[in-house]
Amino acid sequence: MSTVDPIAERLIERLGGERPGDSVDWIAALRSRAAERLAALGLPHTKIEDWKYTSLKPITKRDFARPDAASATADAGAVEALRIPGLETHRLVFVNGHFAAALSDRDLGAQGLTVKSLAAAFAEDPEALRDRFAALAPIDFSGFTALNTAYADDGAVIRVAPKTQVERPIELVFLSTPQGQPVMAQPRVILDAGHHSEVTLIEHFVGLDDAANLTNAVTELKIDVGAQVTHYRLQRESRKGFHIASIHAEQAENSRYASHNVQIGGQLSRTDINTALNAEGADTLFNGIYLLNGRQHSDTHTRINHLAPHTYSEESYRGILNDHARGVFNGRVYVAQNAQQIQAYQQNDNLLLSGRAEIDTKPELEIYADDVVCSHGATIGRLDDNMLFYLRSRGVDEEAARGLLLYAFAEGTVEKMGLEALRTWLEGFVIDELPQAERVREFV
Amino acid sequence: MSEPMLKIENLHASVEESEILRGVDLAVNAGEIHAIMGPNGSGKSTLASILAGRDDYEVTEGRVTYKGQDLLALEPEERAHEGVFLAFQYPVEIPGVNNIYLLKAALNAKRAHQGLDEVDTVDFLTSVKEKMKLMGMDESFLNRAVNEGFSGGEKKRNEIFQMMVLEPELALLDETDSGLDIDALKLVAQGVNQMRSPDRAIVIVTHYQRLLDYIEPDRVHVLAQGRVVKSGDKMLAHELEDKGYDWLRQEEATEA
Numbered sequence: 001m002s003t004v005d006p007i008a009e010r011l012i013e014r015l016g017g018e019r020p021g022d023s024v025d026w027i028a029a030l031r032s033r034a035a036e037r038l039a040a041l042g043l044p045h046t047k048i049e050d051w052k053y054t055s056l057k058p059i060t061k062r063d064f065a066r067p068d069a070a071s072a073t074a075d076a077g078a079v080e081a082l083r084i085p086g087l088e089t090h091r092l093v094f095v096n097g098h099f100a101a102a103l104s105d106r107d108l109g110a111q112g113l114t115v116k117s118l119a120a121a122f123a124e125d126p127e128a129l130r131d132r133f134a135a136l137a138p139i140d141f142s143g144f145t146a147l148n149t150a151y152a153d154d155g156a157v158i159r160v161a162p163k164t165q166v167e168r169p170i171e172l173v174f175l176s177t178p179q180g181q182p183v184m185a186q187p188r189v190i191l192d193a194g195h196h197s198e199v200t201l202i203e204h205f206v207g208l209d210d211a212a213n214l215t216n217a218v219t220e221l222k223i224d225v226g227a228q229v230t231h232y233r234l235q236r237e238s239r240k241g242f243h244i245a246s247i248h249a250e251q252a253e254n255s256r257y258a259s260h261n262v263q264i265g266g267q268l269s270r271t272d273i274n275t276a277l278n279a280e281g282a283d284t285l286f287n288g289i290y291l292l293n294g295r296q297h298s299d300t301h302t303r304i305n306h307l308a309p310h311t312y313s314e315e316s317y318r319g320i321l322n323d324h325a326r327g328v329f330n331g332r333v334y335v336a337q338n339a340q341q342i343q344a345y346q347q348n349d350n351l352l353l354s355g356r357a358e359i360d361t362k363p364e365l366e367i368y369a370d371d372v373v374c375s376h377g378a379t380i381g382r383l384d385d386n387m388l389f390y391l392r393s394r395g396v397d398e399e400a401a402r403g404l405l406l407y408a409f410a411e412g413t414v415e416k417m418g419l420e421a422l423r424t425w426l427e428g429f430v431i432d433e434l435p436q437a438e439r440v441r442e443f444v
Numbered sequence: 445m446s447e448p449m450l451k452i453e454n455l456h457a458s459v460e461e462s463e464i465l466r467g468v469d470l471a472v473n474a475g476e477i478h479a480i481m482g483p484n485g486s487g488k489s490t491l492a493s494i495l496a497g498r499d500d501y502e503v504t505e506g507r508v509t510y511k512g513q514d515l516l517a518l519e520p521e522e523r524a525h526e527g528v529f530l531a532f533q534y535p536v537e538i539p540g541v542n543n544i545y546l547l548k549a550a551l552n553a554k555r556a557h558q559g560l561d562e563v564d565t566v567d568f569l570t571s572v573k574e575k576m577k578l579m580g581m582d583e584s585f586l587n588r589a590v591n592e593g594f595s596g597g598e599k600k601r602n603e604i605f606q607m608m609v610l611e612p613e614l615a616l617l618d619e620t621d622s623g624l625d626i627d628a629l630k631l632v633a634q635g636v637n638q639m640r641s642p643d644r645a646i647v648i649v650t651h652y653q654r655l656l657d658y659i660e661p662d663r664v665h666v667l668a669q670g671r672v673v674k675s676g677d678k679m680l681a682h683e684l685e686d687k688g689y690d691w692l693r694q695e696e697a698t699e700a
Contacts, residue, residue: 390536393496395524395553404541411540443545
């Protein structure tokens with residue numbers, strides 16, 4: 001007899017109930033398998049090596065309820081204000097994990113593109129998802145993946161036909177709003193990029209009105225031969241909110257996956273980004289930044305699996321940590337024995353602005369091939385005194401000079417983003433997080 | 445005669461208990477160009493850094509008066525607002541901050557201090573472009589990050605260009621000639637000569653005499669072991685070039 005983890009048991013009790021797709025056998029079976037895994041696994045804890053620096057006590061001591069579909073509404077004006085200036089998108093809005101059709105664009109598809117809510121996809125053509133749902137994100141990647149697989153209320157299913165260049169990015173806005181008691185929003189996103197297609201996906205998580213909810217998101221990206229997926233993520237949960245997410249990408253021959261990840265919000269967040277370079281010529285860029293203040297805790301774990309020869313990866317993460325903030329970065333690069341002549345570069349740079357801020361950073365290279373080019377580096381530092389003096393000697397006051405140097409540091413991440421409208425938009429949120437935001441705006 | 449613009453009296457300074465300056469005396473009048481020469485380790489660059497406000501050094505004795513006020517009491521940015529400019533020996537790269545933004549911010553900070561309105565953008569660009577041309581710099585430079593990816597020579601030219609835009613009253617050039625080829629050296633000299641004005645003092649810190657072939661100093665001072673050991677006119681620089689710094693040490697030894 002297997003034991004049931006007490007935390008998992010409570011979650012199963014609270015989150016259970018009917019869901020779209022339950023009448024389809026394979027979906028019901030998958031969900032019950034996921035629930036069983038959750039019961040056995042429980043949620044991660046600090047005795048698991050991958051979770052050593054991130055205690056989930058603030059999450060496990062709270063009882064999050066299942067969000068209510070009927071109250072999945074938000075002020076239309078507030079939602080409109082979240083639009084990205086100068087960028088037309090196909091936009092879907094979710095409120096606490098439920099698709100809000102009234103707040104979303106009416107016309108979601110385009111030539112060679114279909115975009116549906118997960119509930120609609122289950123209702124209209126469940127068979128099409130049989131080999132895709134939970135195919136890339138293993139049920140037991142962590143207790144949270146099991147949880148999402150068992151209890152995701154909704155999400156998005158995006159299919160890009162072969163050779164299609166999707167002109168407008170697909171924008172998913174995940175609103176977290178207060179709803180009586182804290183709730184657990186569990187969106188599931190599934191994207192299929194057909195061979196030689198191109199698509200940009202934006203995931204924007206935003207907490208409104210100090211929402212103290214938990215978002216537990218899972219995203220699965222299947223990138224076929226020669227396809228290019230550019231994935232922007234902006235995490236702006238409220239400072240009282242919690243954010244757990246895992247992204248799982250599978251890349252075919254000559255495909256490219258670029259992940260740009262900006263993490264600003266949440267009192268506690270954990271993001272796992274994984275990609276598998278399954279065939280020759282596959283190429284990955286992981287580019288991200290975390291900006292942490294107060295007592296925020298943010299943990300980023302990335303895994304790049306080089307499983308074929310001639311595959312390429314470049315990873316650069318930067319962090320600015322102030323006050324009592326704590327950051328964790330773990331970058332794992334795995335190179336299989338047959339994956340000869342691959343290139344993998346990784347860099348993690350951190351600025352600590354306070355003596356009480358903390359960063360735990362760890363590159364983790366596991367290489368079984370013998371003809372590879374791999375590099376990694378991690379830095380932890382303060383602002384450079386020579387740079388500060390240079391700016392001050394030109395008449396820039398100390399406050400503004402500090403702000404400018406922080407901006408310059410963050411710019412190293414932002415400048416790698418291709419779409420100008422998005423870059424400008426994201427840069428605005430980055431500047432807002434700097435202690436000297438107003439002064440910086442005088443210069444840029 | 446009126447007070448000198450810059451007056452250094454018995455200046456002593458240390459870094460980590462080790463005394464670098466041991467009683468420097470120097471007076472520079474508006475309208476003059478002074479050269480401070482000396483062997484490596486004599487304290488030349490330390491002196492320039494202290495005047496600009498770098499806080500790596502502790503001033504243990506003496507004082508510095510600039511335009512009648514206590515210079516050492518001012519923050520680096522306040523010195524800049526008051527018209528002090530240091531051309532760095534090793535200019536710093538600042539990714540993400542464009543040259544044009546830095547220049548405009550620097551100029552406006554100074555103007556605000558003087559109670560003037562912000563500079564007109566069109567006039568500013570016109571005058572900036574003129575000065576760039578003079579320094580042989582391409583216009584694309586304005587939208588590049590400060591010193592990022594510049595060669596050594598480009599960085600030095602950029603320092604002189606910044607000086608021309610900010611129009612300081614007291615310009616300190618810290619080994620601006622080091623690492624320059626002859627063409628860049630001529631451009632730098634041309635920039636400095638153009639800045640010569642009755643209202644401005646320029647102090648050139650250098651190890652070698654060669655920059656002084658193109659910029660004629662009014663006074664030359666030799667700094668050795670933290671003190672000014674000899675002052676003279678431009679002939680002193682030539683004498684040093686011919687005889688080397690050892691000549692001074694021998695002379696000092698004879699006098700003692």
